[in-house]
Amino acid sequence: MSVRLAVYTDYAYRRDEDGVWAERAFALFLGGLGERLESLTVIGRLDPRRGEARYRLPAPVGFVGLPFYESLARPVSALAAMARSVAAIWRALGDVDAIWLLGPHPLALAAVALALLRRRRVVLGVRQDLPAYVRARHPGRRSLQFAGALLDFAYRALARRLPTVVVGPALARRYSGARELCEIAVSLVPAAALAGRAELEARSYSGELRVLSVGRLEQEKNPLLLAEVLAGLASGGGEWRLDVYGEGPLADTLALRLRDLGVADHAELRGYAHHDELQRAYRDAHLLLHSSWTEGFPQVIVEALAAGLPVIASDVGGIREAVGDSVALVPAGDAGAAEAALRHLAEDADARGVLIERGLEYAAAHTQEAELDRLAAFLEAEGT
Numbered sequence: 001m002s003v004r005l006a007v008y009t010d011y012a013y014r015r016d017e018d019g020v021w022a023e024r025a026f027a028l029f030l031g032g033l034g035e036r037l038e039s040l041t042v043i044g045r046l047d048p049r050r051g052e053a054r055y056r057l058p059a060p061v062g063f064v065g066l067p068f069y070e071s072l073a074r075p076v077s078a079l080a081a082m083a084r085s086v087a088a089i090w091r092a093l094g095d096v097d098a099i100w101l102l103g104p105h106p107l108a109l110a111a112v113a114l115a116l117l118r119r120r121r122v123v124l125g126v127r128q129d130l131p132a133y134v135r136a137r138h139p140g141r142r143s144l145q146f147a148g149a150l151l152d153f154a155y156r157a158l159a160r161r162l163p164t165v166v167v168g169p170a171l172a173r174r175y176s177g178a179r180e181l182c183e184i185a186v187s188l189v190p191a192a193a194l195a196g197r198a199e200l201e202a203r204s205y206s207g208e209l210r211v212l213s214v215g216r217l218e219q220e221k222n223p224l225l226l227a228e229v230l231a232g233l234a235s236g237g238g239e240w241r242l243d244v245y246g247e248g249p250l251a252d253t254l255a256l257r258l259r260d261l262g263v264a265d266h267a268e269l270r271g272y273a274h275h276d277e278l279q280r281a282y283r284d285a286h287l288l289l290h291s292s293w294t295e296g297f298p299q300v301i302v303e304a305l306a307a308g309l310p311v312i313a314s315d316v317g318g319i320r321e322a323v324g325d326s327v328a329l330v331p332a333g334d335a336g337a338a339e340a341a342l343r344h345l346a347e348d349a350d351a352r353g354v355l356i357e358r359g360l361e362y363a364a365a366h367t368q369e370a371e372l373d374r375l376a377a378f379l380e381a382e383g384t
Helices: 028-033 075-093 106-117 130-137 142-159 171-173 197-202 223-235 253-259 275-284 299-306 321-327 335-347 349-367 368-383
Strands: 004-016 018-022 041-047 062-066 098-103 121-126 164-167 181-184 211-216 241-244 267-271 287-290 310-316 328-330
Touching: 004 028, 004 062, 004 075, 004 106, 028 041, 028 368, 041 075, 062 075, 075 106, 075 328, 098 106, 098 368, 106 121, 106 142, 121 142, 121 368, 130 142, 164 171, 164 368, 171 181, 171 321, 181 368, 197 321, 211 275, 211 349, 223 253, 223 267, 223 335, 241 275, 253 267, 275 299, 287 299, 287 335, 299 310, 299 321, 299 349, 310 321, 310 335, 321 349, 328 335, 335 349
Parallel strands: 004 041, 004 098, 041 062, 098 121, 121 164, 164 181, 211 241, 211 287, 241 267, 287 310, 310 328
Antiparallel strands: 004 018
């Protein structure tokens, strides 16, 4: 495709002699997008600490580094760094036809004005419900909550005049007034990786059952619920283990809670897992539990469904609208309901089989190739 695209994300990157590295697997999705366009340039904060992060941006993908700041929760240093970022974004716009701005974010709003001044096409991007995210992550900081609501309002107002890409149906509904709207799932599952019949039949639900959790160990993800659920499973009989993949400020708190409930020996906090390692973890598990207080639509659910893994998820955000009856939904924060759903699916082969089949159908319709092709076509149409 002929469009030259810049993508702004409020992510941090590192640089070394081998290239530019990202912390999040979303870089893999951007790499696939770059293969479908004439060129792709990523714009993001450049961490002054050199060295590898986790995912290297493919060599054809360009990179523009912006002044670094730790977090928007420290607004003084963040605003100072963003003010110094304007010139770099202005220069980057000279080499592209369009820019895709993932937000809501203050610098994304500034970039809209810069792009329009340079007569470049603008596409907005939204991956989460920002007000809900800020409320869950910073429950006591009213000023941050107000700022999040204001940013969200500004982004939705801009969307009435600009094409917009959203992740999941809940955000699609929230941005239904956009001039043009493209709803996607951020899928990292290639069609060739979908679980086959032999693999499904080899997964036995007799003996020890392994429950998998994947996500950041932060307030809005509600990881402490995992300890409550495991304690209930252990006391109710059967052999249960919990594998938690993720890192964050609540890691030590979760470990302590597991010990307090007497189930630390039945759990393993495995920290961050690279995308490839995580794919193996899905296939070694029996069930996935997703416990968040708030979500847009998490890519881990698509990955678990593609591996033929039954999923129990909090009924929040866009999960119900996206996957419907392909997962077992439970009220957010209800450990008893999550425990009951896990036990039911472990014991009832028919119910489990129905979920697995529905999940594979969903995953097959939302492979990495399908999502990237649709996104690239939308960006091409809006960017030229």
